[in-house]
Amino acid sequence: MQITLPDGSVKSYDRSVTALDVARDIGPRLAEAAIGAKVNDQLWDINRPLPGDCKLAIITRPRLEKDGKTKGEHNPDALYLLRHSTAHVMAEAIQRLYPAAKLAYGPPLENGFYYDISLEAPISSEDFPKIEAEMAKIIAENRQFIRYELPTPDGMKRVATEGNKYKIDNAKRAVDGGAATLSWYVTGEPRRIRKASGEEFFFITAGPVTSTNTFCVPTSALQGSVLDVSKKQEHVSGDFVDQEAPHWQWEDLCMGPHVPNTGVIGAFKVTSVASSHWHGNVDSDRFQRVYGTAFFSKADLDAHLNQLDEAKQRDHRVIGQKLGLFVIDEMVGQGLVLWKPRGGMVRTLLQEFLQRELLHRGYDMVFTPHIGKIDLYKTSGHYPYYAEAQFPPIKMRDHVGGTGGDEEYILKPMNCPHHIRIYASDPHSYRDLPVRLAEFGTVYRFEQSGELSGMTRVRGFTQDDAHIFCTQDQVKHEFRATVELVQFVFDVFGFKDVSIRLSLRDPASDKYTGAPELWDQAERELREVLQEMKVSYTEAKGEAAFYGPKTDFIVKDVIGRKWQLGTVQLDYNLPERFKIEYIGADNKPHRPVMIHRAPFGSMERFMAILIEHYAGAFPLWLSPEQVRVLPISEKFTAYGQKVTQALSDAGFRVRLDESGDRVQAKIKVAQDLKVNYMLVVGGKDEAAQAVSIRCRTRGDLGAVPIQAFVDKAKNELATNGRDLVGL
RNA sequence: GCCACCUUAGCUCAGUGGUAGAGCGAUGCUUUCGUAAAGCAUAGGUCGUGGGUUCAAAUCCCACAGGUGGCCCCA
DSSP states (O other), X not given: OEEEOTTXXXXXXXXOOBHHHHHHHHOHHHHHHEEEEEETTEEEOTTSBOOSSEEEEEEEOOOBOTTSOBSSSOOHHHHHHHHHHHHHHHHHXXXXXXXXXXXXXXXXOSSXXXXXXXXXXXXXXXXXXXXXXXXXXXXXXXXXXXXXXEEHHHHHHHHHHHTXXXXXXXXXXXHHTTOSEEEEEEESOOEEEEETTSOEEEEEESSSOOSSSEEEEEGGGEETTEEOOTTOBSOXXXXXXXXXXXXXXXXXXXXXOOOSBGGGOOEEEEEEEEEEEGGGOTTSOEEEEEEEEEESSHHHHHHHHHHHHHHHHHOHHHHHHHTTOEEEOTTTOTTBEEEOHHHHHHHHXXXXXXXXXXXXTTOEEOOOOSEEEHHHHHHHTHHHHHGGGSOOOEEEEOTTTOXXXXXXXXXXXXXXXXXXXXXXXXXXXXXXXXEEEEEEEEEEOOOOGGGOBTTTBOSEEEEEEEEEEEOGGGHHHHHHHHHHHHHHHHHHHTOOOEEEEEEEOOTTOSOOOSOHHHHHHHHHHHHHXXXXXXXXXXXXXXXXXXXXXXXXXXXXXXXXXXXXXXXXXXXXXXXXXXXXXEEOTTSSEEOOEEEEEESSSOHHHHHHHHHXXXXXXXXXXXXSOOEEEEESSGGGHHHHHHHHHHHHHTTOOEEEOOSSOOHHHHHHHHHHTTOSXXXXXXXXXXXXXXXXXXXXXXEEEEEEEHHHHHHHHHHHHHTTTSSOTTO
């Protein structure tokens, strides 16, 4: 057997070996730290015989710093194994506490793991300590994870015997996916029984012993952590001279792999419980989804929990409240955002910034109303396709005209139909194209109540929307220009962790409108442009808009949820539905192509992410309050007013703190509000006609003449923050 | 929409069946102060809403509303 190690060296064996055997041959310290392996880039149990010639990398537990934290970066593979194993430990603990619990599915996650479990009574956070205590016992017992495999017919029989329909389903899926065997992991060495003849057997049982869920194998069948069950017997007869008392033994149908034993789990926590559904289907069985996380050390866990706490402080809902940026008022309605003056200032600045950029890039601004007649949306396809996501129609009767008919309007769920009608209001020559119509257009969607969340998911929001009408020849150029616009915008705000998703239709679904050939063409063109631009992206089937494929820009919020911000969508369908035209060089009518695009996505969601991105500390150009003047006592209020006026005249957003507080208190207040610069003014400053600058991050920067501060601050704006005041 | 949990002063929160509390904020007075909270005083609450149990409910039960975490959804 030829084993190729990561450094390229090769080890040869003429016998079956496990990754641990190889690790031992390399060095005792490696073997000591080894908890798993990667075999041909696939995770593998450290004690499982290697499959033959292969590439092998040993996964070790991390080295710890003096303070107990992992040295350097966490190894995702090591954490994966650890958390997958901890999920088993938690499931066992829950089954011990609630014997009726049926397990469904328990994968590791980026920051932890969960297990979907069917329980008779729901559990709550009050039950966590009990579960954690039970887990701690299992970990203290330092039990081995032992793997055994059964050929699929035998394996299916075994899951059927256990009678857990979810596991039966998991097994069926594995078999349908081509698995030749099914594997189980036993937590802990099984009970041993010994016959008078000296033969020793493991007595394998799933959960509490019954007549049907047990079998026996000779103890010699345990090699490494793998139990060879090819010689299993349902019953062993004869005289037993030594028999361990029946004890609880736990196993789970599982692909693995796992860490070698439960003792590897250094620190863990059950973090939350929520509900989920079998196969994600609402009409199907409901599970308790119990979340937890695990680390190799207590210090790592504490650091992680601290980080979560800090993230909570960065949450836009928390900061929005603290800084007075926005409020969502019960009396106004769910999911309807009220932008308070400070938030409104930021939004105005965002709009000014983008609008300047759009005008520069050949867009025209338009305005359209918030409602439209229902036929408009029937033509566009919104109404029949997404009726349940819209506010119900407003019925109007024409009393004055007496025509007697009812007219129905809906709050617009999208701006495109209105923009299409603007396009259609004039004849167009190919010479006019592309036509780029932009609007900060407010739309209303009746999102499910359970989905609403701060400013990231709301029922009324304003898209920084635009629709580009162009010829087929112009599509790729225009599409590329819009993607570049989105990239430009994200760059201005310093968003680094952005993923690009090419959202395609799911050919199996019937929720899309338009001919498949047009979809294929649009999807092909988007893909080509992204490839030409050499941007990395992932493709997501089924994520397209109902009228066309799109390129979405996804960012994460502070608690790790992913949100789509910018989007660029290619659309052959709406021009067709509205039968819009332009006259080509051949003097014949042609159908233009539409591109929908929104760099921010919506003002609300963008603002939410921006608040979290900056932790509320907006850069000078975006700050609702750039400067606050702080007289050291009320005696200097008059001079403070003079300074405030000078700054205001110079175009800055500035306030004077006229309270009777001491300057320390004024600073505290201004710091908490994340004001960029505080100007402390007292007798010395007045005498010199100066201001003492304090920066919210860099503290006291010393005194300068008023005009000098104005110039420095203007320079900071002009250089987009590269030249900071005080440097 | 579904499941679980939560809702007490403007904000953050304590209060597990027996007369509603704290800190911050607000207001007033004193202090007139040089870089992250001066001192004192006062006001502010039918404890989300409605119903029920009880001699007695912020506290227990039910319904509704809103929020949070998930699920489903997401043009």
